[in-house]
Amino acid sequence: MRTSPSTRRKLISVAALSAALFTAAGASVAVAQEPAPQAPADLAARTEAAPGVTAERLIVGYESGASEAKSNKAAEADAVAKGKKAGERLDFQRRLGTGAALVDLGEDLTKTDVADVIAEYRADPQVAYVVPDRLNKPQADPNDTDYAKQWDLFEATAGMNVPGAWNTTTGTGVTVAVIDTGYVAHSDLAANIVGGYDFIADTAVSVDGDGRDSNPADPGDWYNANECGAGVPASNSSWHGTHVAGTIAAATNNSKGMAGIAYGAKISPLRVLGKCGGYDSDIIDAITWASGGTVSGVPANSNVAKVINMSLGGDGACTSATQNAINAAVNRGTTVVVAAGNDNENVSGHSPGNCNNVISVAATSRTGAKASYSNYGSLVDISAPGGQTSTGTANGIYSTLNSGTKTPSTESYAYYQGTSMATPHIAGLAALMESANPALTPAQIESAIKSNARPLPGACSGGCGAGLADATKTVQAVSGSGGSTGGTTFTSTTAVSIPDAGSAIESPITVSGRSGNAPSALQVGVDITHTYRGDLVLDLVAPDGSTYRLKSSSSSDSADNVVTTYTVNASAEAANGTWKLRVQDVAAQDTGRLNSWKLTF
Numbered sequence: 001m002r003t004s005p006s007t008r009r010k011l012i013s014v015a016a017l018s019a020a021l022f023t024a025a026g027a028s029v030a031v032a033q034e035p036a037p038q039a040p041a042d043l044a045a046r047t048e049a050a051p052g053v054t055a056e057r058l059i060v061g062y063e064s065g066a067s068e069a070k071s072n073k074a075a076e077a078d079a080v081a082k083g084k085k086a087g088e089r090l091d092f093q094r095r096l097g098t099g100a101a102l103v104d105l106g107e108d109l110t111k112t113d114v115a116d117v118i119a120e121y122r123a124d125p126q127v128a129y130v131v132p133d134r135l136n137k138p139q140a141d142p143n144d145t146d147y148a149k150q151w152d153l154f155e156a157t158a159g160m161n162v163p164g165a166w167n168t169t170t171g172t173g174v175t176v177a178v179i180d181t182g183y184v185a186h187s188d189l190a191a192n193i194v195g196g197y198d199f200i201a202d203t204a205v206s207v208d209g210d211g212r213d214s215n216p217a218d219p220g221d222w223y224n225a226n227e228c229g230a231g232v233p234a235s236n237s238s239w240h241g242t243h244v245a246g247t248i249a250a251a252t253n254n255s256k257g258m259a260g261i262a263y264g265a266k267i268s269p270l271r272v273l274g275k276c277g278g279y280d281s282d283i284i285d286a287i288t289w290a291s292g293g294t295v296s297g298v299p300a301n302s303n304v305a306k307v308i309n310m311s312l313g314g315d316g317a318c319t320s321a322t323q324n325a326i327n328a329a330v331n332r333g334t335t336v337v338v339a340a341g342n343d344n345e346n347v348s349g350h351s352p353g354n355c356n357n358v359i360s361v362a363a364t365s366r367t368g369a370k371a372s373y374s375n376y377g378s379l380v381d382i383s384a385p386g387g388q389t390s391t392g393t394a395n396g397i398y399s400t401l402n403s404g405t406k407t408p409s410t411e412s413y414a415y416y417q418g419t420s421m422a423t424p425h426i427a428g429l430a431a432l433m434e435s436a437n438p439a440l441t442p443a444q445i446e447s448a449i450k451s452n453a454r455p456l457p458g459a460c461s462g463g464c465g466a467g468l469a470d471a472t473k474t475v476q477a478v479s480g481s482g483g484s485t486g487g488t489t490f491t492s493t494t495a496v497s498i499p500d501a502g503s504a505i506e507s508p509i510t511v512s513g514r515s516g517n518a519p520s521a522l523q524v525g526v527d528i529t530h531t532y533r534g535d536l537v538l539d540l541v542a543p544d545g546s547t548y549r550l551k552s553s554s555s556s557d558s559a560d561n562v563v564t565t566y567t568v569n570a571s572a573e574a575a576n577g578t579w580k581l582r583v584q585d586v587a588a589q590d591t592g593r594l595n596s597w598k599l600t601f
Contacts, residue, residue, distance in 0.1 A: 047114040047132060055114055055132035056107070057093065058121070061100040066126035068101065075101040082120040088113060102133065112557070142252050142259040146413060149398040150258060151366055152385035152425065157457050158368035160385060160425055162261055164472030168479050171262025171431040173438070176248050177290035177305035178424075179283060180241030180312065182218035182271035186400045186411045188257035189242070189267070192249045194303045196269035197289065199282040205274040212298065216269040218242065222406045228276035236405040241269055243416055244311050246400030247424035248431065257413060258398060261428030261471070264435065268303045273312060283312070284325040287336070291329035306434045309427035310338045310352060311420035318355035330357045335434075335442040337361060337427040339419035346377040346462065353419075354379050359430070359446050362464045363387070363422035366395040369458025374419055376462035382449055383456060383464045386422035389415060397421035429471050436479040439521040439569070448477050488514070491598040492581075498530065498592040504584035506541070507594055514575035514601060518542075522570040523600035524550060528562040528583065530592025537584045540568055543577025553586050575601060 049055040062069035068078045076092035079101070083090030088109065093102040105114060114132070121130040141147055141154075141163065153162040175194060183193060196216035200206035208219045220237035227234075245267045252263035270286040272278040285295045292304040308329065326336050337359045341350040353360045353375060363374040363386020370376060371388050387396035396415030403412040430445050440448075452474040453467035492509045499505070524540055534557030538550040550566045581597045 046118060047111040049132055049134050054109060054111055055134075056105050057133035058103045058105065058118065058130055059096065059100050059133050060103055060121055060130045061098070061128040063126050063128050068126065069099060079103045082117065086113070086116040086120050088117055090117065143255050144252055144257055144259045145255065146258050146398065149394065152387070152397055153259065153261065155366070158364055158366055158385060158468065160429070160469055160471050161473065162471040165432050165475040168475050169432050169436040170264030171249065171428070171435045172264035174262065174265045174307065174431040174434045175268050175303050175305045176262070176265055176307040176309060176427055176431050177268045177270055177286070178241055178245045178248070179270045179272055179286045179290065179308060179310045180244055181221055181238065181273045182216040182241050183245060183267070183269035184218045184239050184242050184402045184408050186242055186246070186402070188250050188254070188411070189246055189400050191251050192260070192263070192266050194266045194268050196271070196303075197286070197298065198271040199286045199289075200271055200274050200278065201282060202279065205276065205278060207275050214299070216271040218271065218408070220404065220407050221274055223275050237407070239402045240273070240311070240420065241271070243399045243401050243414070244309060244420060244424045245269065247397065247421065248309065248428040250400055258400065261425060262431035262435070265428075265431040266303070268305055278312070280319065280322055283310070284321055287325040287329050291332045291334035293328060293332065305334055307427050307430045308334055308336045309424050310336070311418075311423045313339055313341045313350050313353055315349060316351055318351045322352055323355050326352065326355055326357050330442045333442065335359065335430045335445050337423055337430060339423045340380050341375040342373045342418050342420075343375055344373055345375055347375040347379045348377055350375055357442070359426055359449065360465070361419060361423045361426050363417070363419045364456065364464070364468060365391070365458065367458045368456050368468060370456070370460035370464050371417065373417070376460065376464055378463050380463055380465040381446060382426060382453060382466055382469050383460070384422040384425035384469050386419055387415065387417035389417045426469060429469060429474060432471065432475050433478045436475055437521070439567070440478060441519050441521070444519060444521060448474055452477050489598050489600045491596065493596045495596070496594045498528070498536070498583055498585050498594060500585055500591045501588040502585060504582050505594065506580045506582050507597060508578050508580050509597070509599055510578045511576050511599065516575060518570035518573045518575045519601055520569045520571040522568045524566045524568055524581070525598040525600065526550070526562055526564060526566065526581065527595040527597065528592055529595060530562065530590060531560055532590040533557055533559055533562050535585045535587040535590055536562060536592070537586055538562070539582040541580040541582055542570065542573040543579060544573065546573060547582070555587075
């Protein structure tokens with residue numbers, strides 16, 4: 001039901017005062033001015049006890065001369081009166097040590113309900129401040145005994161800023177396929193291992209006595225001198241796949257060992273590397289199977305991966321065979337993360353780091369410079385910590401391993417270096433992102449990682465991608481709490497007046513140069529000035545005329561303006577063509593203007 005003009009004007013002034021008090025953080029406001037539009041993040045900050053948890057209590061501070069600042073009875077009466085105006089039942093709980101009043105909001109209030117109550121308090125000149133009674137949680141580091149050795153996660157200079165991302169997500173619900181040497185049993189990783197596969201068909205490479213089977217256990221990849229080529233020295237078993245897997249998803253807060261970047265995720269180990277390496281044919285089948293494709297003679301995958309990690313590579317161009325497998329995996333919704341290589345050369349000559357549709361990762365040292373061995377070039381997408389043990393063993397990347405020199409022995413941990421170590425940092429970040437926002441496409445994951453990277457603290461000649469990945473900022477971006485989602489943006493800045501209680505207006509944006517359909521998380525940014533936004537109905541109109549409701553009208557939403565971003569699953573629509581934003585004012589007494597809007601693919 002619509003309120004009277006006088007009541008509505010009062011509500012509008014309350015919203016203005018609310019915005020001024022919030023943005024000024026207690027400072028006096030000398031002149032009236034247009035209030036800043038309230039974004040969704042601002043609403044959350046004002047009404048939540050914790051991320052995603054609506055406040056159940058408010059802390060109200062009164063001016064020193066107010067009767068409510070001294071009298072509990074007066075504070076109780078004020079709570080009842082404010083609640084009645086907002087249509088809620090409020091209850092004074094107690095006086096805090098600072099003199100502020102703790103007010104209970106009752107149960108089952110929405111953020112909008114809480115915002116209405118807060119607006120009533122902020123409209124009262126006797127109220128100095130009103131804030132939600134926030135829920136605090138311990139902010140301790142993980143209790144893993146060797147966590148201090150993992151500079152790559154937390155150090156300010158060149159760490160990947162991982163701990164802050166854990167406040168949002170730990171990777172739960174995401175499987176990462178590690179296409180590598182397989183997995184050797186380790187108690188600090190076992191809880192996060194799910195079924196994988198041994199794709200090595202050649203028994204001379206597999207050294208486990210058989211060909212392909214469902215057991216991806218790593219028997220060791222050691223070899224004698226000259227066994228892998230003339231002049232190639234002997235090598236002990238690397239347990240490479242286990243080291244990579246630990247960086248991604250080692251068990252965390254288990255009072256032992258190390259912490260994984262996406263420790264809530266699962267690892268599916270796929271064995272493609274054995275003695276002297278592994279063949280493209282096996283790797284191609286592993287990529288296909290990991291992403292949910294069909295491989296002849298191999299049972300269907302019950303642990304389809306949203307992220308593939310390939311810390312491997314060889315010389316030469318990306319072949320059509322490998323590129324086709326990658327393209328198919330990405331089309332199935334799997335993000336493919338690959339190592340740029342360790343030859344201190346341009347990645348253009350090293351596959352799969354030079355393939356399309358992958359996130360190609362260069363390695364940085366503990367100082368944030370390009371690691372001396374890391375490949376570089378314009379095809380590198382991002383950099384991540386890979387370590388530099390030549391400056392000290394502890395400057396490498398610490399992860400799960402095995403002490404056996406040939407065959408498995410006791411579990412252990414060790415420092416390694418390489419783009420092989422940098423790659424799982426990005427695969428782990430991709431898993432965090434997928435968990436925080438399952439609608440993300442591989443292209444959106446890559447774009448967000450790049451958009452939220454920070455400049456390398458050290459030097460890089462030749463090209464190290466968008467910079468050093470920042471896990472916290474990136475996860476915040478894709479979960480809607482900060483950062484940038486990246487992507488290609490198309491914008492209309494042509495202002496259009498919105499008639500009061502009139503016909504709908506439409507503003508067009510022509511999209512071109514895209515391929516295929518629009519994403520499942522198309523971002524629609526809207527900037528509308530209006531004195532009673534509850535009057536407005538917003539629709540996105542696709543090029544074929546299909547409509548997507550962005551906002552319905554609401555007689556109880558008296559706030560000013562619509563300045564926000566909507567997410568639309570537009571994957572059924574062709575990306576190219578003319579999109580329209582349709583806006584209609586369906587009630588009388590207020591007017592507005594569409595200032596601008598944009599589409600981010």
